[in-house]
Amino acid sequence: MRLMQPFAAQLQFHSGLIEPYGEKTVRRLSDMRGMYQDIAAMEELIKQGDPLLYEVYEVDVPHEEGQLIYCTSIIYPGKVGDEYYMTKGHFHSKESTAEMYFSLQGRGYLLMQTHDGQVSALEMVPGTVAYIPPFWAHRTVNTGDEPFIFFGVYPGDAGHNYGTIEERGFAKLVVERNGKPVLVDNPRYHPHPTLPRKQERATPTLPSPASRGGNGGNNAQSPREISGYREG
Amino acid sequence: MRLMQPFAAQLQFHSGLIEPYGEKTVRRLSDMRGMYQDIAAMEELIKQGDPLLYEVYEVDVPHEEGQLIYCTSIIYPGKVGDEYYMTKGHFHSKESTAEMYFSLQGRGYLLMQTHDGQVSALEMVPGTVAYIPPFWAHRTVNTGDEPFIFFGVYPGDAGHNYGTIEERGFAKLVVERNGKPVLVDNPRYHPHPTLPRKQERATPTLPSPASRGGNGGNNAQSPREISGYREG
Numbered sequence: 001m002r003l004m005q006p007f008a009a010q011l012q013f014h015s016g017l018i019e020p021y022g023e024k025t026v027r028r029l030s031d032m033r034g035m036y037q038d039i040a041a042m043e044e045l046i047k048q049g050d051p052l053l054y055e056v057y058e059v060d061v062p063h064e065e066g067q068l069i070y071c072t073s074i075i076y077p078g079k080v081g082d083e084y085y086m087t088k089g090h091f092h093s094k095e096s097t098a099e100m101y102f103s104l105q106g107r108g109y110l111l112m113q114t115h116d117g118q119v120s121a122l123e124m125v126p127g128t129v130a131y132i133p134p135f136w137a138h139r140t141v142n143t144g145d146e147p148f149i150f151f152g153v154y155p156g157d158a159g160h161n162y163g164t165i166e167e168r169g170f171a172k173l174v175v176e177r178n179g180k181p182v183l184v185d186n187p188r189y190h191p192h193p194t195l196p197r198k199q200e201r202a203t204p205t206l207p208s209p210a211s212r213g214g215n216g217g218n219n220a221q222s223p224r225e226i227s228g229y230r231e232g
Numbered sequence: 233m234r235l236m237q238p239f240a241a242q243l244q245f246h247s248g249l250i251e252p253y254g255e256k257t258v259r260r261l262s263d264m265r266g267m268y269q270d271i272a273a274m275e276e277l278i279k280q281g282d283p284l285l286y287e288v289y290e291v292d293v294p295h296e297e298g299q300l301i302y303c304t305s306i307i308y309p310g311k312v313g314d315e316y317y318m319t320k321g322h323f324h325s326k327e328s329t330a331e332m333y334f335s336l337q338g339r340g341y342l343l344m345q346t347h348d349g350q351v352s353a354l355e356m357v358p359g360t361v362a363y364i365p366p367f368w369a370h371r372t373v374n375t376g377d378e379p380f381i382f383f384g385v386y387p388g389d390a391g392h393n394y395g396t397i398e399e400r401g402f403a404k405l406v407v408e409r410n411g412k413p414v415l416v417d418n419p420r421y422h423p424h425p426t427l428p429r430k431q432e433r434a435t436p437t438l439p440s441p442a443s444r445g446g447n448g449g450n451n452a453q454s455p456r457e458i459s460g461y462r463e464g
Contacts, residue, residue: 004365006344006352011334011359013245018361059361066328066366068300068385096298100385102243102334112238120238127243129250129291129383133236134298151361153300153332153385 016149022060038081067156089139093159106148143181248381254292270313299388307374321371325391338380375413
């Protein structure tokens with residue numbers, strides 16, 4: 001085995017710039033087709049210039065067991081219809097691996113869900129260190145009016161599975177209501193096939209920073225609140 | 233397997249305080265007997281009140297494969313003789329696991345070494361993200377005049393082996409010379425028994441932030457520079 005040499009990168013807290021970095025991922029709205037509810041608004045925005053939604057700067061570390069991959073993510077502010085700009089979201093290919101997000105700038109939400117239908121949402125403000133335990137899919141959402149920037153760390157052998165989310169979606173959406181972010185059911189969510197389709201689940205409220213867990217189950221929103229999101 | 237729930241902690245960049253935290257480790261100078269060269273200076277400081285050298289606040293995550301343990305470390309400023317306050321330093325019990333340090337406040341050095349005699353030193357200033365690859369023992373040193381605070385992440389199954397460093401020491405010391413930190417050979421270092429004792433190795437210079445690796449091998453310091461460190 002070849003011994004790897006130690007190294008350092010320098011991160012600017014305010015911009016999220018990390019140097020040197022290896023791979024850079026850029027997602028424009030056209031990379032997110034099928035993920036937003038308001039298809040007409042989405043296609044119009046793509047026609048108008050296909051806005052940049054987010055960038056990920058990953059430091060160059062081997063994707064191997066025992067290593068730690070780390071990156072900064074910058075989600076720009078904006079909405080598609082009433083839905084805030086967000087990441088694609090994914091499970092890890094090796095689902096028994098965790099991930100950690102360290103929030104640097106701006107504000108947003110970390111949305112998580114499991115195959116068996118559990119949902120969690122954590123608010124992220126600068127200094128929030130959010131823990132994504134093994135087996136939770138995760139997506140981040142910028143609910144502010146400046147870039148939402150965070151630093152992420154995950155095990156080198158975690159891998160990314162985007163396919164499950166592309167096929168099934170996220171159970172919850174983060175949308176703007178009266179100028180504020182609200183969590184609503186995703187009417188187009190396809191639960192995991194092992195789950196009964198009509199299962200009723202409480203919608204978690206959007207919690208404050210540093211609260212533990214987000215599956216309160218109180219204040220479930222009524223179906224009326226999401227009816228506008230059946231895209232037509 | 234019981235599914236773990238997501239949670240968030242809140243970290244203050246300036247103080248290193250992270251809440252909620254689980255285990256807190258406190259090291260006073262008396263916990264570091266045998267690790268400093270100037271034994272007379274050390275015993276005098278212990279007599280005068282046994283100063284607090286560093287604290288580690290660890291967030292409560294299971295120490296299991298696939299999880300990520302994270303903590304903030306606060307090393308206070310000070311010296312024992314000419315040696316700066318530092319951590320004990322350790323290998324991981326599972327040596328094939330990496331660690332990542334994200335520097336928040338103050339300045340210091342990350343000192344690393346392998347069983348086969350390689351040495352590396354990386355300077356850490358706010359924003360430095362230092363990578364400790366698998367198989368490298370690591371120790372941090374506060375070379376500034378304010379608390380040196382960093383955030384660390386390591387795999388849940390890494391574990392700590394302090395014994396090897398307690399027995400053998402670190403190959404290099406970080407000492408003050410004319411008001412500046414300098415890396416010198418540790419005259420009391422016991423190399424790994426598989427290594428020839430008299431092996432000559434270049435001393436790395438103390439590098440600037442964000443430089444890659446620290447084993448330059450240039451500017452090796454002369455034995456005269458370390459002669460004062462043969463403790464008497």
